[in-house]
Amino acid sequence: MSGLNLDEMSNEYFDVLKELGNIGAGNATTALAQLMQTKVDMSVPRVQLLEFKELGEAMGGEELVMAGIYLAIEGDINGSIMFLLEKKAAKHLVGKLIGTTSEGDDFTEMEFSALKEVGNIITGAYLNSLSSITNLVVQPSVPDLTVDMAGAIISVPAIEFAALGDRMLMIQTQFFDEMVLDGFFILIPDLDSYGKMLGALGISL
Amino acid sequence: MGVEIKVGMADLKVCVSPDSVTTLGLGSCVGIALRDPITKIGGLAHIMLPDSTMIRNNSNIPKFADTGIEELVRQVTLKGASRARLVAKIAGGAQMFGFGSASETVRVGERNVEATKKKLAQMKIPILAEDTGKNFGRTVIFYPETGDFVIRAVGKQEYKI
Numbered sequence: 001m002s003g004l005n006l007d008e009m010s011n012e013y014f015d016v017l018k019e020l021g022n023i024g025a026g027n028a029t030t031a032l033a034q035l036m037q038t039k040v041d042m043s044v045p046r047v048q049l050l051e052f053k054e055l056g057e058a059m060g061g062e063e064l065v066m067a068g069i070y071l072a073i074e075g076d077i078n079g080s081i082m083f084l085l086e087k088k089a090a091k092h093l094v095g096k097l098i099g100t101t102s103e104g105d106d107f108t109e110m111e112f113s114a115l116k117e118v119g120n121i122i123t124g125a126y127l128n129s130l131s132s133i134t135n136l137v138v139q140p141s142v143p144d145l146t147v148d149m150a151g152a153i154i155s156v157p158a159i160e161f162a163a164l165g166d167r168m169l170m171i172q173t174q175f176f177d178e179m180v181l182d183g184f185f186i187l188i189p190d191l192d193s194y195g196k197m198l199g200a201l202g203i204s205l
Numbered sequence: 206m207g208v209e210i211k212v213g214m215a216d217l218k219v220c221v222s223p224d225s226v227t228t229l230g231l232g233s234c235v236g237i238a239l240r241d242p243i244t245k246i247g248g249l250a251h252i253m254l255p256d257s258t259m260i261r262n263n264s265n266i267p268k269f270a271d272t273g274i275e276e277l278v279r280q281v282t283l284k285g286a287s288r289a290r291l292v293a294k295i296a297g298g299a300q301m302f303g304f305g306s307a308s309e310t311v312r313v314g315e316r317n318v319e320a321t322k323k324k325l326a327q328m329k330i331p332i333l334a335e336d337t338g339k340n341f342g343r344t345v346i347f348y349p350e351t352g353d354f355v356i357r358a359v360g361k362q363e364y365k366i
Contacts, residue, residue: 052268053215053216054213056213056229056230062344063230063344063360070302099331104207106360123326145304147359148301149359151231151340151342152233152301152341152345153301154230154232154233155231156232156233159254161232162268163260165262166262166265
């Protein structure tokens with residue numbers, strides 16, 4: 001269906017996707033605050049439609065080590081969602097959650113699974129808001145976590161976007177507790193799901 | 206010391222020794238380095254998808270293994286490399302996530318590597334070395350002077366192929 005092309009997306013679509021991103025990120029922040037039992041503030045999310053060669057820079061460099069959480073989604077909307085967080089910020093977050101921070105740069109097994117859970121809750125909150133706004137069923141899979149270079153992690157959603165066009169839609173959100181946590185959401189609906197999402201909001205393609 | 210020329214995602218660049226070409230944080234994409242050992246002219250492509258013929262919107266040449274390799278060959282020979290002497294080294298095509306490993310999306314790294322090898326074989330360009338697959342990201346730097354393909358990965362010693 002639909003000749004929706006992200007490269008030639010109208011301002012109207014872009015605004016809707018932007019708004020969905022805003023609300024989703026807001027929900028994710030609330031969930032994060034509840035989990036950490038502290039106040040967490042959030043900046044206004046930055047929604048960008050970027051060419052593939054611009055992605056690395058937008059994330060702070062291709063070689064920046066980040067934690068990436070990736071889930072498949074099924075239901076009325078099919079595709080996947082990814083949440084990325086700089087490694088240092090991820091370490092800080094799980095440290096607060098489990099009460100101790102291990103020495104060194106790497107994650108212990110416990111930190112790794114705590115981080116997976118954080119990602120699960122953040123992306124879950126994001127998807128919940130998407131589901132309630134559109135009234136569509138969104139069923140997330142078990143999350144998968146990887147810690148590696150930003151460029152390598154981002155290649156996974158970028159490749160999915162590459163099958164549709166030459167740009168990728170990325171939502172950057174800054175969370176603040178004692179430190180600034182730069183998070184990136186990437187929602188990757190398949191082509192049909194874009195139509196369904198926009199259709200559910202009363203926008204015809 | 207030459208200049209290090211950067212290649213982005215869905216991008217390709219040609220260079221002549223002492224310059225080098227690099228691409229940072231290759232994940233499931235594949236980096237294809239070509240070289241003429243006599244003229245020391247080389248190039249690097251960073252492809253994202255295996256096959257341009259499977260996609261309707263396929264005008265972005267360096268995005269695909271098939272069209273990207275053809276274009277890289279065209280550009281290095283235009284620069285003065287001998288078509289008959291071209292040799293290749295390839296890296297990348299990792300599987301960054303493991304879930305639902307039957308899924309086509311997750312296996313795209315493997316498919317990118319297969320398509321790259323197929324295209325190079327078709328064009329009769331021998332692959333001298335490869336570092337592909339597995340589950341980690343790679344930064345690669347290619348030196349047409351020596352043909353060294355240097356690879357950096359998180360938590361590993363730098364190595365070359």
